[in-house]
Amino acid sequence: MKYIKGIIALIFVVNAQIASAFSIISEKQINISFDKKEQSVVKKALDLFTQDCKVVLSSDININKSGNIIVGTIGVNPLLKGYSKEISKIKGKKQAFIIKSLQDGKLLVAGSDSHGTAYGLMELSELIGVSPWEWWADVTPKKRESFTLPDSYERVCYPSVEYRGIFINDEDWGLMPWSYKNYEKSPERGHIGSRTNEKIFELLLRLKANTYWPAMHECTKPFFLTDGNREMAAKYGIYIGGSHCEPMACSAAVEWGVRGKGEYDYVNNRKGVYDFWESRVKDVAKQEILYTIGMRGVHDGKMQGANSVEEQKNVLTTAFKDQRELLTKYVNKDIESVPQVFIPYKEILDVYNAGLQVPDDVTLMWCDDNYGYIRHFPTSEENMRKGGSGLYYHVSYWGRPHDYLWLGTFSPYLLYHQLKKAYDKGIQKIWILNVGDIKPAEYQIELFMDMAWNIDEVSKIGVKSHLQNFLIREFGSSLGERIAPLMDEYYRLAFIRKPEFMGNTREEEKDPQFKIVKDLNWSEDYIIKRLHDYKAISDNVEKIGKDVDNDLQDAYFQLIKYPLQTASLMNEKHLYAQLARHGKSDWSKSDMAFDSIASLTNIYNEGINNNGKWRYMMDAQPRKLSVFKKVPHTSSDKGMFVERPYKYKFNAADYVEGKGLPCEGLGYEVEAVEISEGLSLGYDFGSIDADSVEIELCFVPTHPVSGDKLRVKIALDGETCEQEISYQTYGRSEEWKENVLNNRAIRKIKLPLKRAASHRVKITALDNGIVFDQLFIY
Structure with missing residues (x-):
């Protein structure tokens, strides 16, 4: 969305009469000057732009040498030599682009490298009216009679963060079953293939992201063991990386059982693990990879064979040496030119703090506490390191004290506060967002990527305006302005208590009492007020929905109605149950809320106009936790919580x-x-x-x-x-x-x-x- 990008210059007119302005007229052929020697990522971006012009303007693209749109990468398209003044503004920068109206009514879209050129084309797609979420959230673009940019238009962009991307994680109840059962049907359970990944890579390209950590749970077939995935990543210019427990592009959770020999133990089976890494590095040496180095246990556990912090430090020191030798041998003799990441996460942070020496050219990737609060910011010494710092951040999580895998309620204001602090403290090399299944975290993903792309633009307008601009882009000015305050209240109420936390339960706790739904320490007055606040949101969502065009009903349901109304219903289910336990409400209200969540989830999966496109994507009971079930009808002989009156x-x-x-x-x-x-x-x-x-x-x-x-x-x-x-x-x-x-x-x-x-x-x-x-x- 880039904040209704250069909004002053984004003008849609029917019969533009601007001298020397660049214009595209509906149903008229668009001529583009383009060199066939461009990299595949540029060709993919051009394919998407061609598709977008057909949808929005009913116009076809023709490639010729005298086109009125000049698209090219410095050093590839010879036509750019005639625009040395313009391209000087991006020369020498990574992933930069310039879009500029030229005096002869032409338009220049130039990149400092292939990624920059591709991003410039995607920027142009958004300017003509195509949302990055056109496919992933069914945001149907509006038809246009024409598109015009004034002769003064110029936009120069390059990223704030070099590597920006997402991590598909905890995919068991969403993206994985949706992919193999519906979108890319396969007899093989857990298959997430190239057709699915192509749509993910298309989204990343439209969001100007370039990095992907693939799904890695045991339920999913590994990315590199699935035909076509690596080739698709290469076509879209995507760097493949891996989490803290996936060193050397190896998803050990599944792959060790397929390719490994013996125990995944670098103390007692060093050769077996080394061979495991070596075979993968040899295989993907020509692929764009962000190599995670170091070692933890299979999946998300502590490393085997080493118990004390000192023992773990010795293992990691040896692993670094061996892994970098492999990268030098197979990828590049200049080891410092191979992008590498070390992630001091969970117990590995203790090892790092105990004096572990990480090679200076390796990026240190810091983490939040899984709930959005960053645990470590670089010291002045760490900021001096050649490898810089990165960030692994969550807006979805499975684990203690409780999962939040269902709704996208993560506060965008907390996200902004922590990311801005991270950037200002020097975390600027790599940003990865744990997004769960992508849906329903669409807005958090966009905010994260917009900050990673141009943090100053987001900072200038603030999150409230950024959110409103997102909604205006998707639903138009009038509806966007009406929806924005509802979204703000939705995020505020969930900040106080997420829908997934409403049962006052805990997960991964040994005591079975933590699994029992029970009262929150909220008074009757507070409960009634919270129910009232949610009802106001839900009622307004229903009212606004009647004014949404039919071709945007699916988008409205996915982005607005489902999350806001099911969050309200989850609160109704548990808060009416809390009142009922004390004889202050009828149990039917809690039961009806449970049934309504199931009904809305069915609509999400079957769609309104999209013919079941997202079937199996939305599960309102991930992991079948007690908080998601119908609340058992019990009674309490204790009085309700009473708030202490304050002065x-x-x-x-x-x-x-x-x-x-x-x-x-x-x-x-x-x-x-x-x-x-x-x-x-x-x-x-x-x-x-x-x-x-x-x-x-x-x-x-x-x-x-x-x-x-x-x-x-x-x-x-x-x-x-x-x-x-x-x-x-x-x-x-x-x-x-x-x-x-x-x-x-x-x-x-x-x-x-x-x-x-x-x-x-x-x-x-x-x-x-x-x-x-x-x-x-x-």
């Missing part, structure tokens, strides 16, 4: 003294503020008839930006009464689990209070990265 409440943005950085859209009431080290925020409150007060501070549960602390100092009525508190967490502690389930870290302190007509509480950040949300005084 005063403040959102972080309510400060009357000091300086903070507003965090757009973040927080329980979207008024969170970041406080830089050494700065303070002050909040005034009135007289309280008491000798002391309890102060509750609520933070967004980020991790330290530098060092290992997150500390603030609290002062009441001056510095004569102050306390220091910290709220950082380590590993998968119980506090961290509660923090990520609630998107909140809480600290409470008690301070003596002098009798006075007014008081001021002052919060001072002692470390960078403090994101303050709310303050309660009791």
